[in-house]
Amino acid sequence: MxxxxxxxxxxxxxxxxxxxxxxxxxxxxxxxLLARRRWPGKALVETFVSLPLVLPPVVTGLVLxxxxxxxxxxxxWLHAQFGVEVVFTWKAVVLALGAMSFPLLVLFARAAIEExxxxxxxxxxxxxxxxxxxxxxVTLPLARRGILAGVLLAFARALGEFGATIMVAGNxxxxxxxxxxxxxxxxxxxxxxxxxxxxxxxTVIAFLALWVGERFLRRRK
Amino acid sequence: xxxxxxxxxxxxxxxxPVIQVDRxxxxxxxxxxxxxxxxxxxxxxxxxxxxxxxxxxxxxxxxNETWFAGGKNVTRxxxxxxxxxxxxxxxxxxxxxGANVGYGLHGRSAAEKAARLAELLGWLGLDGLAARxxxxxxxxxxxxxxxxxxxxxxxxxxxxxxxxxALDTPARQRLRGELRRLLRQLDVPTVxxxxxxxxxxxxxxxxxxxxxxxxxxxxxxxxxxxxPASLTVAGIVAVETVQPGRVLELENGLATVLVGxxxxxxxxxxxxxxxxxxFACIRAEDVILSSDAEPxxxxxxxLSAVVRAIVGEGPLTRxxxxxxxxxxxxxxxxxxxEMALQEGSAVLALVKAPQIHLVPRP
Numbered sequence: 001m002x003x004x005x006x007x008x009x010x011x012x013x014x015x016x017x018x019x020x021x022x023x024x025x026x027x028x029x030x031x032x033l034l035a036r037r038r039w040p041g042k043a044l045v046e047t048f049v050s051l052p053l054v055l056p057p058v059v060t061g062l063v064l065x066x067x068x069x070x071x072x073x074x075x076x077w078l079h080a081q082f083g084v085e086v087v088f089t090w091k092a093v094v095l096a097l098g099a100m101s102f103p104l105l106v107l108f109a110r111a112a113i114e115e116x117x118x119x120x121x122x123x124x125x126x127x128x129x130x131x132x133x134x135x136x137x138v139t140l141p142l143a144r145r146g147i148l149a150g151v152l153l154a155f156a157r158a159l160g161e162f163g164a165t166i167m168v169a170g171n172x173x174x175x176x177x178x179x180x181x182x183x184x185x186x187x188x189x190x191x192x193x194x195x196x197x198x199x200x201x202x203t204v205i206a207f208l209a210l211w212v213g214e215r216f217l218r219r220r221k
Numbered sequence: 222x223x224x225x226x227x228x229x230x231x232x233x234x235x236x237x238p239v240i241q242v243d244r245x246x247x248x249x250x251x252x253x254x255x256x257x258x259x260x261x262x263x264x265x266x267x268x269x270x271x272x273x274x275x276x277x278x279x280x281x282x283x284x285n286e287t288w289f290a291g292g293k294n295v296t297r298x299x300x301x302x303x304x305x306x307x308x309x310x311x312x313x314x315x316x317x318x319g320a321n322v323g324y325g326l327h328g329r330s331a332a333e334k335a336a337r338l339a340e341l342l343g344w345l346g347l348d349g350l351a352a353r354x355x356x357x358x359x360x361x362x363x364x365x366x367x368x369x370x371x372x373x374x375x376x377x378x379x380x381x382x383x384x385x386x387a388l389d390t391p392a393r394q395r396l397r398g399e400l401r402r403l404l405r406q407l408d409v410p411t412v413x414x415x416x417x418x419x420x421x422x423x424x425x426x427x428x429x430x431x432x433x434x435x436x437x438x439x440x441x442x443x444x445x446x447x448x449p450a451s452l453t454v455a456g457i458v459a460v461e462t463v464q465p466g467r468v469l470e471l472e473n474g475l476a477t478v479l480v481g482x483x484x485x486x487x488x489x490x491x492x493x494x495x496x497x498x499x500f501a502c503i504r505a506e507d508v509i510l511s512s513d514a515e516p517x518x519x520x521x522x523x524l525s526a527v528v529r530a531i532v533g534e535g536p537l538t539r540x541x542x543x544x545x546x547x548x549x550x551x552x553x554x555x556x557x558x559e560m561a562l563q564e565g566s567a568v569l570a571l572v573k574a575p576q577i578h579l580v581p582r583p
Contacts, residue, residue, distance in 0.1 A: 119311045122273050125298040126305040127325035128374065137324075141315050 001197060004173075009201055012179040015090065016158035019097035020151060023105055027154075028147060031109035032135065036118075052164075053103045060099055061167025068095065068168065092169035093176055100161045101154035108153065112146020113139060152213040156206055223249055223410055224284025226378060230276035232265055240265050240434040242279070247427075252404050252411045254425030254442065256418075257457055262434040263414040264308075267380050270412065271305045272298035283377060301378075304371030304409070308383040310363050312355035318342075318366050319351035325374040341369040345403070360388045361396055368400075372407060379404075379411040385420055390535075397423045418459050422446065430454050446504070448578050455502045455580060461549035462503040465582060468496060476579060481546030486521040487577035498582040505539065507576035508550035511569045512560050520571035524548070528566045531557065544570055 033039070034046060052060045068075040068086040078084045086092050116139050124134045140147070162180040169176040171185055179202050186195035226247040232240040240262035247253050255263045268274040270281065272294045281289035288296045313321050322341055326334045342348050345365040355363055364384065371379060384400060385393045401424050404411055415421050421428060421442060428445040430438040437457070438450045449455035455463050466480035468489070476489035480501050487501060509520065526544035533539075538557040540550040548570060552560075562568065 117311070119307055119309070120313060122271075122298070123305065123307065123311045124313075124324065126271055126273070126301070126303055127370065128299050128302070128327065129324070130299060133327065138313060 008177060008179055008182045012159060015093045015097055015178060016155050019094045019158050020155045023098045023102045027102055027105040028109050031106050032113055035110045035113040049106055050103050052100050057100060057163025058167050061096060061164035064095060064099060064168045087168055088170045090176060093165055093178060096164040096168045097158035097161050100164050101157040104157055105150040105154040108150025109147045112143035116142045152209060156209050159205060226283050228281045230279025230281060232269060232276040238434050242266055243436055247410055250408045250410055251426035252413055252424055253427045253429060254421045255414045255429050255431060256421045257431030259416055261431040263431055264382055267382050267414050271303055271380055272301055302376055304376035304379040306367045306371045306381045306384060308386055310367035312363055312366055314355055318353050321366055322369045322373055324370060337373060341373060345369050361392045376409060379409045381413045383415055430457055432457055449502060452500055452580055460502045461505040464501050464546050466499050466501045468499055483524055483545045485577055486574040487579050488575045489579055492579050493581060496581045499579045500582050502578040502580055503572055505549045505551035507572060509571040510550055511571060521574040522572040524570040526568050526570045528562055528564055531562060542570055
């Protein structure tokens with residue numbers, strides 16, 4: 001493995017971790033809202049959030065590109081307000097990975113929160129606990145296993161993301177090239193051996209993530 | 222003086238049933254039992270009092286604190302300062318016994334918490350269990366942990382939903398008396414929901430009988446059990462013998478009632494004047510059996526009876542008699558053995574006049 005390979009692996013891992021941490025608070029909040037509250041437009045949001053699961057990833061990427069491009073509504077605003085450019089930078093990678101793994105996290109976290117017996121939350125309220133205390137001392141601790149599983153899958157999904165990433169972040173070596181994108185371009189360049197090396201690394205990382213996660217969840221039981 | 226709980230509300234369900242609580246007032250530190258068959262709305266009423274369900278109309282208040290008014294839970298459950306013990310106890314499975322009991326003491330100093338915890342665990346015989354998880358406890362221990370958790374912050378009102386229903390029969394029998402003792406010591410106004418007659422009799426000071434979402438009778442427990450106001454209540458409080466009869470004579474508050482071929486003497490104080498068609502209600506516990514043809518005892522009603530069936534019910538034996546009309550008696554196993562009762566035995570059934578309760582028949 002070359003230092004270039006390490007750079008790609010390190011970059012991919014950081015991007016996947018960053019996007020997972022970024023979507024965690026938002027995803028868990030949304031999961032809680034979907035599991036425990038009734039509000040207008042809920043069904044619509046539910047469907048919308050799950051879209052990236054079923055759409056071709058390049059379509060998600062295309063939408064992000066349109067929204068965050070310099071001429072897109074969000075991209076223009078970010079540039080005007082903060083001087084931030086998103087597309088074809090590492091920020092676009094985080095954005096693409098986050099958007100693609102968000103539904104998985106929400107799906108798992110929501111199921112986990114729904115599994116928590118509402119009677120326990122009600123008892124906490126009769127004992128004087130406000131909604132935040134109920135959330136942090138009853139709901140989330142009891143849903144933690146499912147939420148962790150969701151986090152893990154979101155991370156693994158982010159690590160393997162290709163379609164949306166290449167649309168919105170491109171393939172700029174050393175700046176936006178993630179592991180899957182590097183594998184793809186190695187094959188395009190006829191460097192199959194390099195592609196296989198990177199594929200091997202991707203497999204090892206994915207295996208480790210799942211194995212560690214499994215062990216962790218087991219021990220908690 | 223404890224603040225008075227006033228509840229007067231209705232809760233409607235889309236599928237039909239309406240729970241209607243008319244002027245339920247609970248004062249003082251006694252135990253009020255909401256009693257009725259399953260589906261009569263007991264638990265819903267309790268949950269409305271706790272603020273976990275919202276009635277549609279009416280008002281609930283404690284002292285001068287409004288809890289529910291104008292279709293809204295004005296005071297949220299967290300601010301009602303109540304202790305609630307649901308039927309399955311709902312102990313936090315991820316917390317230790319100590320953390321469960323101490324959950325309501327959030328914000329108190331560590332020293333205060335520790336002192337209260339030690340006091341409660343000692344009082345409830347849970348010493349040494351503070352570090353356990355609920356799953357490691359017996360049913361009876363879980364029940365006491367739930368009670369400890371509910372009373373830890375000295376609630377103004379204690380609500381218990383079928384407190385013994387989750388236990389097996391031996392534990393339930395043992396804990397019935399114990400729970401009564403604990404509730405006495407607590408000195409907190411308490412509302413207990415139950416469908417179990419023995420639980421109601423052993424725990425309650427006052428009884429509120431519910432049927433199909435409505436209060437059908439209320440009063441001191443003994444009084445309601447021995448003097449059901451209507452046939453519905455008699456059925457709910459399970460007065461074993463309810464037989465139609467006709468009042469033949471009424472003199473000095475004493476009625477002679479023809480039930481089947483038998484003439485029974487009964488108190489008629491509560492009977493509206495002019496009533497002729499009645500139900501005679503007799504509790505099985507009030508029927509005395511004698512194998513002696515001429516017993517030296519006072520009961521006005523002496524009925525020659527034949528034993529039709531003998532059914533064991535724990536320490537008790539239920540005797541189905543035929544004395545021209547079906548009559549149920551209940552004896553201890555020993556008494557039954559001493560009398561050598563068998564199906565077909567002839568016995569004398571004795572019932573005092575005040576123990577035959579007459580309910581007007583529509």
